[in-house]
Amino acid sequence: MKIALAGNPNSGKTTLFNRLTGKSESVGNWSGVTVSVKQADLKKKYQPMDRAIQIVDLPGAYSISPFTSEEAITRDFILDDAPDVIINLVDGANVSRSLYFTTQLLELGIPVVVALNKSDILAKRGDKLDLAALSKELNCPVVPIAAALEEGLAELIAVAVKLIDQESRQVTPQFLKDDVVDEGLTRQRVVTEILKKCQVKKNVASTITLTDKVDRIVAHKWLGLPIFFGIMWAIFSFSIEGLGGYLSGYLNDTVFGEIVPNAANGFFEALGVSPILQALIVEGAIGGVGAVIGFLPLIMVLFFCLSLLEDSGYMARVAIVMDRFFKKIGLSGKSIIPMIVGSGCAIPGVMATRTIEDINEKRMTTILTPFVPCGAKLPIIALFAAVFFPTSTWVGPSMYILAIIMILLGGLILKKIFVWENSSHFIMELPEYKIPSFKNAIIQMFDKAKAFIYKATTIILVCNTFVWFASSYSWGLKPVEDQSLSILASLGTVIAPILIPLGFIGWQLAAAAVTGFIAKENVVATFAVLLAVASEDALHMPGGVITEFFTPVTALAYLVFNLFTPPCFAAIGAMNSEMGSKKWLFKGLAFQFGVGYTLAMLVTQVGSLLVYGTPAIGFIPAIAISISLVLVLVVIIRRADFKRAQLGVEM
Amino acid sequence: MVLSKVKIGQTVVVKGIEGKDKMKKFLFSLGCYEGEEITLISVLAGNYVVNIKDSRYAIDAKMAKSIMIEA
Structure with a gap:
């Protein structure tokens, strides 16, 4: 049984992979640390009833249509190797961008579980996400996790395994009507509609933060x-x-x-x-x-x-x-x-x-x-x-x-x-x-x-x-x-x-x-x-x-x-x-x-x-x-x- | 007007992207397309730091000039 981890760059896929398998693949706080497919067996600790499960870590992607060769690796793996289930990491720091990719993954016919990671960033900003409502809108399970702290992982795996075992296939809501003219634009609108129903945004993302202030020094023209x-x-x-x-x-x-x-x-x-x-x-x-x-x-x-x-x-x-x-x-x-x-x-x-x-x-x-x-x-x-x-x-x-x-x-x-x-x-x-x-x-x-x-x-x-x-x-x-x-x-x-x-x-x-x-x-x-x-x-x-x-x-x-x-x-x-x-x-x-x-x-x-x-x-x-x-x-x-x-x- | 002419801290609405299709599609997947908001956070070492949806990106001057905005 193969579980693939897919999601936006820097959403924490490799951190999750390391926690699930006990490996120590390199992680970093920037986009593009993982550039190849990595596979390993799931740790005994998370294995339900001694079933052999392989976890596959994929390079980050913003969309199923690739821009760089590392994104192409992800697309090729998902389409050619057909994993049994996809764990889609949704980055709490940018839910709407993540969901664009999520809706594409859901349409592939492979069971998908959404794992909401970095929800601490979401909480820090004062935003709220109704996971039950999101799950209903996407018609797929949504599990909150904190990959770095190893929280929620057992439940995530249990949900993923249940998805494979169940008789009836996961039914994907029809995000796009058959006669759409602009596929991408419609998809973006669908995502916006979904978020309207389940996200309460308190903070405006464009306000200057501490990170911005630090950047003005460390990336300064002369000081950098x-x-x-x-x-x-x-x-x-x-x-x-x-x-x-x-x-x-x-x-x-x-x-x-x-x-x-x-x-x-x-x-x-x-x-x-x-x-x-x-x-x-x-x-x-x-x-x-x-x-x-x-x-x-x-x-x-x-x-x-x-x-x-x-x-x-x-x-x-x-x-x-x-x-x-x-x-x-x-x-x-x-x-x-x-x-x-x-x-x-x-x-x-x-x-x-x-x-x-x-x-x-x-x-x-x-x-x-x-x-x-x-x-x-x-x-x-x-x-x-x-x-x-x-x-x-x-x-x-x-x-x-x-x-x-x-x-x-x-x-x-x-x-x-x-x-x-x-x-x-x-x-x-x-x-x-x-x-x-x-x-x-x-x-x-x-x-x-x-x-x-x-x-x-x-x-x-x-x-x-x-x-x-x-x-x-x-x-x-x-x-x-x-x-x-x-x-x-x-x-x-x-x-x-x-x-x-x-x-x-x-x-x-x-x-x-x-x-x-x-x-x-x-x-x-x-x-x-x-x-x-x-x-x-x-x-x-x-x-x-x-x-x-x-x-x-x-x-x-x-x-x-x-x-x-x-x-x-x-x-x-x-x-x-x-x-x-x-x-x-x-x-x-x-x-x-x-x-x-x-x-x-x-x-x-x-x-x-x-x-x-x-x-x-x-x-x-x-x-x-x-x-x-x-x-x-x-x-x-x-x-x-x-x-x-x-x-x-x-x- | 183009994005590179915007004042720091100003939030503007994207009118369109000029350039290669591939680049347009990439920016689109980030949430930068016609009708969406984009904020210029700072200009650092010749690069433009912008906010698109909930994330910050650094883009070079060439790219900042290819993002058309509503004046």
Whole structure:
């Protein structure tokens, strides 16, 4: 038996879904958090007589005729998968808009239960809704619920199940006469008539509220941007340098630096395990995975803070603030939402581009979103900041500022090299602010922690074991004393020359960067495994063994290289499905690689000249590459200009 | 007159929407169509914050110019 949750964006479908199933799908106080169909089994607690019931969470929609691709997902699911019953969430904050969709759902021939959510907002405004009268008008059950507080859910499910079981079908009142001329307009009138009979409005919605007053400050023309930067800086420095950094430091230095390896070594020696196996486990598995898991507190603190922020309703305001700047690069404020989601993980970030209606704007946003450092890149940032810049607190948070700058610059270049006309409009619902839920933030935090540990003990463990093996054995499968004779060294040497103009010397750096495409945390884990032989010290010590490979300037360049080249394979997969064409995917990946490579090269070469007064290694090839890059860019832009002139497209 | 010319705090009646059909339909599903009231709440960073039915929306200047209102 399948129960689908449908309703307007931000009406609380995913909150209800999480409460009904015990899942922890991400929720937020803005439109378009859910962009795909999510299914899960109903909790035992709500199951009537042990019947298996599946709950399906759908993206929000204002109407059955879709405007964006995420609305189309909802329509397609309801029409093609025919759920047994639809729970239609009616948003207490906007009953009349919700009912427009309700009347459409009722006409589909699928049983519908209306769940009135957020009735607290309705009550706060002093409005009254007669549920019995509404139920009579719609000829469908209406159940009041408070999804966030888990109130009324048992009754809701009971009513839904009863609807499926009953012999007679739910009879939908004929809202529209057969000969209506304007279907939509008539429907709106029907809704108005229904509401006249069951709603008493006391308050005029257009009076200025506290939310409006707050908006005038946080989305102010001049104050908006500094406030946004301030909040982001606070969150990232609290995660990287503050509480998150402090706890990670302890975990890295003490727990995974001493206690765990010592205990493991002692344990295996006592067991008399072969030294090779012991080395594999302690250096390969524990060393690499430990180096990544050490950053767990960082991830947890970051997700806790982001979750609070998302729940408050502030994100929709960021879209207004950024709209002006994004318009200059052919995008709109809508594009900021995928990027904010992308600061957690690029995969849901790229998927969030579904809320963008214009296909070109969507593609540009898909290319630019992975520039935002995701949670998996955080360990790389934290490692390099701790080792090379132990005294400065600006390195970590400034990577996010750099990301915003690169998005704007990248957008400008994209606008010049691709011929397209942006015809989209920007519209964004502004939900009322609310006090973020601590409980939700904690659930999200542990959910992300679980996912992080899972990733570290599966894909990263496998990669690490391979890295350890490939760096300890030769092609003849004989153990090597000198890593430079190993399999990994010979593989890394093939790629290493490409990195010379960036000042990165050594097959190890190439190997680490390549493993990063499988999962970005691998960059840290690979260094941990490769350098375990060279030093007893933990990888994260200021001035540690990793400094043999880098000057502070090239370290910064290496960091930038890993942040701005294409994301991990999973995120590339998400890009592929959102782009909808392989040609665009390759264009996007080439662009990302070009940006990451060029930026790293500039940091190394210009930085070395400025800081040390001498050019870095690879200066001559770097100049040659720069000149050819500029030439290629000029040719591409010329061609695009020509095409634009032909098509009459304005910039 | 167009919506972008309205004074802050003023409630006006929509006369029509100019532009693509898809956009018209979307605004329609929000409750913004001929004969309905719309209130300009504020102008923030170049965007117009409006009240349609019981909700607030931010719309850009281009869109605010495509909403015709009764003068």
